[in-house]
Amino acid sequence: MYVLVNVAMSADGKLSTRRREQLGISGDADFARVDRLRAEADAVVVGVGTVLADDPSLVRFDREHRAHVGKSGVPARVVADSRARTPPDAEVVTGDAPTYVLTSEAAPADRRKALVEAGAVVITAGEERVDLPTALDTLEAEADVSDVMVEGGGELVFSLLAADLVDDLTTFVGPLVVGGRDAPTPADGEGFVEDFARLHLDGAEYLDGGVVLQWTVEGRGTTE
Ligand SMILES: NC(=O)C1=CN([C@@H]2O[C@H](COP(=O)(O)OP(=O)(O)OC[C@H]3O[C@@H](n4cnc5c(N)ncnc54)[C@H](O)[C@@H]3O)[C@@H](O)[C@H]2O)C=CC1
């Protein structure tokens, strides 16, 4: 499974406000770039924290670019949601694109059932939390999803980095300061104290008054 993470953050490294309200950090050119990334992916992935905060539909993508890269159909939507908290009427469940909800054994059966009735495919992996390596393997084997673009949020991205599952990371750094010690950042979770995820900078580009940084994730290690 190829995993690309793309996030937009403020100049001080925040994904949204301390109230976890969605924030327009990208401008038109960066959203167009995101639409091209979505077009190249088999699926767009978010955590349920993002679903509950933003209620995204994840259906927009650059159709012309998708044809250009030789992909057919539409990108699927995937939600990492250990306890099946995704509301069955969430935008990410409705609409024409397929939706996969990755849950754990801890997800109540009635909530899983409600999601299936709403049209989602539920994949269960892990006991208390979604076991991401297993869930992604199942997605690849059962849904033919082998190339995903993860849009956040910080809890999910940290877990993916901790499990060494991320191949590439793209960050748009926008021209604003959000502040707040509790505002989400691109990698929240518990944080590393050693074996940090190591990156290699492949490119940088001015866009929308900010900058896009393209990183390859080299993996976790304790180089000085
Ligand atoms: N600026 C940007 O590019 C983006 C900003 N955001 C912002 O991020 C915030 C939401 O981010 P978070 O609260 O961090 O939530 P999140 O979107 O990372 O979801 C976290 C949830 O995912 C579920 N999950 C299942 N398995 C997991 C695992 N193995 N590891 C981690 N999580 C797992 C858990 O239920 C957990 O509570 C919102 O404020 C949203 O607006 C979200 C996406 C992009």
Ligand SMILES: Nc1nc(O)c(N)c(N[C@@H]2O[C@H](COP(=O)(O)O)[C@@H](O)[C@H]2O)n1
């Ligand atoms: N790339 C980017 N720039 C921003 O400024 C953002 N706030 C986000 N947020 C992400 O985009 C999702 C919205 O998806 P839809 O447009 O509803 O399909 C949102 O949920 C975040 O994942 N991204």
